[in-house]
Amino acid sequence: xxxxxxxxxxxxxxxxxxxxxxxxxxxxxxxxxxxxxxxxxxxxxxxxxxxxxxxxxxxxxxxxxxxxxxxxxxxxxxxxxxxxxxxxxxxxxxxxxxxxxxxxxxxxxxxxxxxxxxxxxxxxxxxxxxxxxxxxxxxxxxxxxxxxxxxxxxxxxxxxxxxxxxxxxxxxxxxxxxxxxxxxxxxxxxxxxxxxxxxxx
Amino acid sequence: xxxxxxxxxxxxxxxxxxxxxxxxxxxxxxxxxxxxxxxxxxxxxxxxxxxxxxxxxxxxxxxxxxxxxxxxxxxxxxxxxxxxxxxxxxxxxxxxxxxxxxxxxxxxxxxxxxxxxxxxxxxxxxxxxxxxxxxxxxxxxxxxxxxxxxxxxxxxxxxxxxxxxxxxxxxxxxxxxxxxxxxxxxxxxxxxxxxxxxxxxxxxxxxxxxxxxxxxxxxxxxxxxxxxxxxxxxxxxx
Numbered sequence: 082x083x084x085x086x087x088x089x090x091x092x093x094x095x096x097x098x099x100x101x102x103x104x105x106x107x108x109x110x111x112x113x114x115x116x117x118x119x120x121x122x123x124x125x126x127x128x129x130x131x132x133x134x135x136x137x138x139x140x141x142x143x144x145x146x147x148x149x150x151x152x153x154x155x156x157x158x159x160x161x162x163x164x165x166x167x168x169x170x171x172x173x174x175x176x177x178x179x180x181x182x183x184x185x186x187x188x189x190x191x192x193x194x195x196x197x198x199x200x201x202x203x204x205x206x207x208x209x210x211x212x213x214x215x216x217x218x219x220x221x222x223x224x225x226x227x228x229x230x231x232x233x234x235x236x237x238x239x240x241x242x243x244x245x246x247x248x249x250x251x252x253x254x255x256x257x258x259x260x261x262x263x264x265x266x267x268x269x270x271x272x273x274x275x276x277x278x279x280x281x282x
Numbered sequence: 283x284x285x286x287x288x289x290x291x292x293x294x295x296x297x298x299x300x301x302x303x304x305x306x307x308x309x310x311x312x313x314x315x316x317x318x319x320x321x322x323x324x325x326x327x328x329x330x331x332x333x334x335x336x337x338x339x340x341x342x343x344x345x346x347x348x349x350x351x352x353x354x355x356x357x358x359x360x361x362x363x364x365x366x367x368x369x370x371x372x373x374x375x376x377x378x379x380x381x382x383x384x385x386x387x388x389x390x391x392x393x394x395x396x397x398x399x400x401x402x403x404x405x406x407x408x409x410x411x412x413x414x415x416x417x418x419x420x421x422x423x424x425x426x427x428x429x430x431x432x433x434x435x436x437x438x439x440x441x442x443x444x445x446x447x448x449x450x451x452x453x454x455x456x457x458x459x460x461x462x463x464x465x466x467x468x469x470x471x472x473x474x475x476x477x478x479x480x481x482x483x484x485x486x487x488x489x490x491x492x493x494x495x496x497x498x499x500x501x502x503x504x505x506x507x508x509x510x511x512x513x514x515x516x517x518x519x520x
Binding site for chain 1: 293377500
């Protein structure tokens with residue numbers, strides 16, 4: 082159904098090719114989150130891998146800094162319909178994290194949990210093989226609290242709500258368990274190229 | 283599992299258009315979801331050009347479910363805005379657009395959530411809070427509530443006459459309004475302290491506005507002793 086009189090402001094073709102359906106390009110970096118930034122002290126910060134309630138391995142901030150580093154450059158897509166091109170991130174890959182913990186992923190799913198009330202579910206297959214990192218730097222500088230610093234999950238091939246801010250750990254789960262937004266009607270997987278915004282998409 | 287709505291795209295008919303401020307217009311839309319949302323939620327709007335090109339944006343619902351079969355959106359006309367430009371310059375009563383929702387259950391309030399309810403709005407960020415105020419006024423006027431509202435000038439403030447009238451007639455509703463460009467001050471620790479003294483300790487807090495406003499307000503409230511877990515935020519723009 083065409084909307085009477087709507088013409089639209091099309092992006093250049095090069096831009097359109099990089100935009101998933103329903104997205105538009107922004108130059109700024111919008112901030113979306115459910116509540117205030119949590120107060121995080123690097124002296125007491127810990128990052129923990131858990132299987133259910135059982136801790137598997139945890140790192141202090143200094144220990145985390147000593148892990149191998151990974152960099153990624155590319156486009157990011159938010160379910161609120163903005164996309165930002167050519168962003169640069171750096172951190173510790175999920176693969177390197179498991180290697181340092183000397184474990185294989187014990188289940189096929191996990192919940193990423195923040196220092197706030199937030200959580201989000203991601204299949205392990207979408208984190209492994211260099212597809213995701215725990216990011217600590219954006220464009221060469223420590224990630225600001227507004228963007229999830231000191232450390233956030235970063236899974237650029239899924240909508241950005243999967244890249245949980247202020248990450249405190251990853252909890253392996255037997256089944257694919259819905260996180261904060263997924264319980265409120267957002268898609269369990271969230272592929273921007275298939276426009277999986279909400280449950281029925 | 284929290285109630286999951288049906289997110290199909292649906293046609294909605296524009297039934298009324300009215301100016302709200304120099305930059306903001308109100309649109310009444312006839313839609314099947316008119317009574318099936320919680321105040322604070324938003325809808326996604328989709329426009330389609332003749333050649334199939336589409337643009338989508340999200341807009342907060344300004345109305346409370348009121349049995350009219352319609353919802354009200356308040357849309358700010360942005361410079362070069364692809365979708366807001368359509369609404370401001372082209373849309374007429376009788377036009378159909380597509381929408382889906384409601385979306386965003388975290389930033390929503392119903393009477394079962396109780397109070398005291400603290401609402402903090404900056405500029406057009408007051409729109410989802412207006413839906414909460416309207417709903418509260420209709421179904422639970424006994425729940426204590428306070429709106430802390432900051433706009434550039436009185437003329438830029440959305441629905442200020444209505445909100446002032448509500449604060450004057452609804453017991454338990456207070457308003458602190460500040461016009462930052464006409465002598466009023468920005469929201470600061472003293473404003474927040476005044477709000478908390480007037481209202482009592484809130485059990486629900488919703489903050490909506492531009493990014494710097496929301497960040498500042500959230501920090502001030504946490505510093506004033508409000509538990510971070512009670513605070514929900516929503517931001518417009520960068």
